[in-house]
Amino acid sequence: MGVNRRAWLLFVLVSVLWGIPYFLIKIAIDDLSPMLVVAGRCAIAAAALLPVAALRGSLPALRGRLPVTGLLALVHIVGPFLLITYGEQHISSSLTGILIAIEPVVIALLMAGSEPITNLRLAGLVAGFAGVVILVGLDVSGDRWGLIGAGMVLLAALSYAYATKLVQQHVADVPPDALTAATTTISTLVLIPFALFHLPPAGSVGADSWLALGGLGVLCTALAMLAFYRLIGLAGSNKAGLVTYVNPVVAALLGVALLHEPVGVGTVAGFLLIVAGCWLSTRPARSPAEIPVNAV
Structure with missing residues (x-):
């Protein structure tokens, strides 16, 4: 199988794996608390990733990196996973997936210090945030808890964006399998005491609900992370980062088809504005470490 074909297969795989978490979360929280769902998926992912990192001999690369790895676990997994899961108690899975798509726009804003905001990128920032305003205004306007849920998801997108910057500045040289194994393990240790209650x-x-939790841990966290970093190696970071534009579509389709969630003209308009904003605000091509690292 050629490199291009493998890259395309990985692209499709990651797009699906990062498009289905919102759907699975919606199913899991029917019977399980959001705290237990997040702790459970982290524990499952850590159990799957640690043996992989150990067999590859990459864990020693973490020596001396515990503080930054711990911080990454909080802003890349613990914080956003909790925000998204609690947020989905109040908004649909399709809206959640679309709101998370604002992440590249936030990354562009955070990177403004090192990459000046050109007119094109400014237009992207405006379009992206206009899309969020339309989505929130039309989908949850007048619903206090819906607004809170949407706010939680947007905070999760901000956390993911900061995690991207953290990886770029401090742990870009750490093997991905070791880093993901460490962050999921630390996240599990942080969350388990709370989940016991x-x-x-x-x-x-x-x-x-149990099957959804297992899918979140094995597929959407462990396998998705490994596949994403493998995709970067085959296709480059810029092409790998295009999954950000595809997985919200998967999330919306699953929500509509399987959960019968409504999607109106405002939702479509908001989504198109966010996608346009992401594309414009990330021109010209970014450096390898500036791609989104959202692992929902």
Whole structure:
């Protein structure tokens, strides 16, 4: 199989794997608390990733990096995972996926110090945030809890954007398998004590919720991270970063088709503005470390 074909297969795989978390979260929180869902998916991912990193011998690269790795775990996993999962108690999975797509626009804003904001990029920033205003204004206007849920998801996008900058500045040289294994393990250790207070009564959780949690841990966290970094190696960071434009479409389609979530003209208009904003605000091509690192 040629490199291009493998890259395309990985691109499709990552786009799907990062498009389905919002759908799976919606199913899991029917029976499980958001805290337990996040702790569970982190624990499952860590259990899958640690043996991979150990077999590859990449864990020693983390020596002396515990403080920054711990901070990355908080802003890349613990914070955004909790914000998204709690936020989905109040807004649809399709809206969640679309709002997260604002991340590249936020990254462009955070990188303004090193990359001046040109007129083209400014137009992208304006378009992206206009899309958010349309989405929030039309989908959750007048719904206090809906606004809170949307705000949580937007804070998660901001956290992901900061995580990108953190990786660029401090841990870009650490092997991805070691870094993801470490961040998911640290996240698990942070979250488990809190999750123990949210255990469900025996027999109260349906099989679909457990399966959704397993999918979040194995597929959407562990496998998606490894596939994404492999895609970077084959196709380059700029092309790999295009998954940011595709996974919200997957999230919206799943929400509409399987959860019967409504998608109106305002939702489509907001999404198109965000995509246009992402494309414009990331021109010209960014350096390898400036791609989104969202692992929802």
